[in-house]
Amino acid sequence: AQSVTQLDSQVPVFEEAPVELRCNYSSSVSVYLFWYVQYPNQGLQLLLKYLSGSTLVKGINGFEAEFNKSQTSFHLRKPSVHISDTAEYFCAVRRTDKVIFGPGTSLSVIP
Amino acid sequence: NAGVTQTPKFQVLKTGQSMTLQCAQDMNHNSMYWYRQDPGMGLRLIYYSASEGTTDKGEVPNGYNVSRLNKREFSLRLESAAPSQTSVYFCASSESTGGISEAFFGQGTRLTVV
Numbered sequence: 005a006q007s008v009t010q011l012d013s014q015v016p017v018f019e020e021a022p023v024e025l026r027c028n029y030s031s032s033v034s035v036y037l038f039w040y041v042q043y044p045n046q047g048l049q050l051l052l053k054y055l056s057g058s059t060l061v062k063g064i065n066g067f068e069a070e071f072n073k074s075q076t077s078f079h080l081r082k083p084s085v086h087i088s089d090t091a092e093y094f095c096a097v098r099r100t101d102k103v104i105f106g107p108g109t110s111l112s113v114i115p
Numbered sequence: 116n117a118g119v120t121q122t123p124k125f126q127v128l129k130t131g132q133s134m135t136l137q138c139a140q141d142m143n144h145n146s147m148y149w150y151r152q153d154p155g156m157g158l159r160l161i162y163y164s165a166s167e168g169t170t171d172k173g174e175v176p177n178g179y180n181v182s183r184l185n186k187r188e189f190s191l192r193l194e195s196a197a198p199s200q201t202s203v204y205f206c207a208s209s210e211s212t213g214g215i216s217e218a219f220f221g222q223g224t225r226l227t228v229v
Contacts, residue, residue, distance in 0.1 A: 032190040047220035103218050
């Protein structure tokens with residue numbers, strides 16, 4: 005079975021501070037990894053994805069994530085957050101037909 | 116360019132009533148999915164359809180049925196709604212089975228069962 009763990013359910017951070025949202029997955033085979041963002045009362049949209057190649061992936065809105073196969077992690081980072089980054093963030097794993105999501109991390113940016 | 120369209124956006128049902136959530140995508144995607152989102156649990160896969168004419172159970176299929184009407188449309192039916200089915204439902208689609216494309220989501224249907 006494949007699962008996704010997001011260790012922090014809520015992350016408060018001050019505006020312009022750096023942030024890291026943690027994601028770990030369990031799988032013994034190759035997977036494709038994604039981070040999605042959900043703004044209030046909206047659907048999910050893709051931030052970035054890791055398919056293969058470079059382990060550092062850059063996405064939209066200044067976010068990046070690093071794939072670490074030995075630690076089965078795919079943590080999301082941003083060096084300086086804005087108020088507009090306040091949202092729910094979901095890590096996801098895809099293999100063959102299914103996309104499995106983690107429980108989400110609620111990022112609150114404090115002015 | 117609508118992407119993934121879900122209807123309705125909001126619905127209130129009484130326990131035991133039935134209803135169908137509609138989903139359509141205009142991106143010519145092969146794969147379509149239904150998820151439910153509950154606080155603290157992320158998105159859980161209810162059913163998915165890898166291609167037209169096929170459907171498979173996800174993590175939480177009990178109490179639901181689906182129909183892949185054609186390549187564009189994938190509906191979710193609640194035959195006898197229960198309060199435990201109060202949730203936000205999302206439809207999604209992606210380009211290919213076993214491929215590497217991300218999922219594109221609709222705006223969600225907020226369902227309350229009283």
